[in-house]
């Protein structure tokens with residue numbers, strides 16, 4: 001079974017000016033594609049050849065796990081971006097966020113602080129535990145909270161390749177723009193609402 005690079009649900013320039021066409025072309029067309037290609041070559045002839053990405057992420061180690069997670073993480077990241085999306089959660093998800101962080105703005109501030117403070121390359125997640133409690137989780141490199149039994153709800157890629165062409169070293173500015181293109185409809189769909 002060959003893993004495929006999922007098409008984006010929008011044109012490469014659809015997120016401008018928050019994220020440029022050039023960044024999307026490299027990030028999706030080159031980086032994301034490379035993780036998918038690497039994974040396909042690495043799993044050939046192994047016990048993971050016919051397994052889902054989620055299975056590989058939770059069961060493999062080393063390069064196979066890293067490339068599977070990078071393939072999954074990028075799909076999850078790109079899927080929730082939209083310029084015309086819902087800018088704030090409502091309903092159960094909004095209530096749960098407010099219950100934990102006091103306000104939506106309080107959550108945005110904590111999440112942004114966590115993403116800014118992640119040392120080196122990685123991903124900052126909002127994830128739900130088995131009890132339905134929400135957590136902001138920083139993962140280095142290809143980390144994915146699925147490995148620890150969490151249900152991921154949203155993620156920001158803070159590898160430099162996600163923002164360097166547009167923001168150079170200004171990660172905080174990239175994080176600020178992220179909130180202007182994050183579609184909470186997608187995040188609400190992922191939330192179990194336990």
Ligand code: MN
Nearest residue numbers: 031157159162
């Ligand atoms: Mn990336």
